[in-house]
Amino acid sequence: MADNESVIITVVYGASEVIDRRNLWTALETLAQQCSDIPWLVGGDFNAVCDLNEVCGISGDIRMATEEFNAGILEAGLIPLPMQGEWFTWHNCSTSMRSLWKRLDRILINDRWLARFPSAYYHSLTPRTSDHSPLNIWHHEIVGIPMYAVTRKLKALKPVFRLQRRNKGDLTMNVQLAKGFLDEAQQLRRVMRRILQINDENGFTHTDLGEVAHEFVSYYQNLLGGTRRRMSVDIRYLRPWARHCITDEEANQLLLPISADDVKQAMFDIADDKAPGPDGYSSRFFKAAWPVVGEEVTRAVLDFFSTGKLLKQIKSTILALIPKPKARQLRKPVQSLFEDSDGV
Structure with missing residues (x-):
């Protein structure tokens, strides 16, 4: 877009009553005359639908509101901007049989906008419940x-x-x-x-619940924080098996x-x-x-x-210990599977 080129964008929030929305259609017709030579975009919540396929659920008689909406945007020379995403943009948040969906939000453009931005479109996101808490x-x-x-x-x-x-x-x-x-x-x-009992590393059996818990803690302390983690490793012995050694530039990237x-x-x-x-x-x-x-x-x-x-x-985290099934518990189902496949 050139620096000296202008566009006009009008944001709409339509009234909830049909008679009150008539002022909106009149205002759009007046603006259309002022924007006849300028790219013009009109978008927002019109609180009205253009067709019955924009309503899903039990609704009152909307024929008059739909006719006035279509007549208003036609008189203003507005056409729909291509849309992607969700078709319905409003939901009454009811989980009963009176659940209602409507397409109340849209973006319209005039012919100048279409000529200037022929590939423009907008994306309609999934509607969410509004709650300020x-x-x-x-x-x-x-x-x-x-x-x-x-x-x-x-x-x-x-x-x-x-x-x-x-x-x-x-x-x-x-x-x-x-x-x-x-x-x-x-x-x-x-x-x-x-777990009612546990054997320690020396083979002694512990049945006291406190001792059982202590053995678990000791095992994982030795596993995760024992002397093995403090052993030094000479990286030169690993180089023959390394497919790629990072460069100084890559090392610096890791330290950013x-x-x-x-x-x-x-x-x-x-x-x-x-x-x-x-x-x-x-x-x-x-x-x-x-x-x-x-x-x-x-x-x-x-x-x-x-x-x-x-x-x-x-x-903090949560650990769940899953017992490992014994081999004899698995052998019978596997054996039965082969017997069934052989027709026995």
């Missing part, structure tokens, strides 16, 4: 290091999310029932899979300081259903709320790389 809570001032502030705000958000889940009616009840069944199953599993873009890229590279820790927040939450939480989360991560300090609640 999480935003307000996140903006509360918390005194402390960045990582502490993030963890406190995440904890403060949980009651809000719990309240939202309770407001969804039967869905919440089903979730709670499923959680109860899961808790019972896990409790039963813990009882059935409890972590940037805010690096933090965001690392977060968005994590699959949506993955959780960085046991606090219940998946990476999908951080991606969706990044415009709100991204700045503080990034500051907390960069603070860690600067100070090397990591809060206890951040580095």
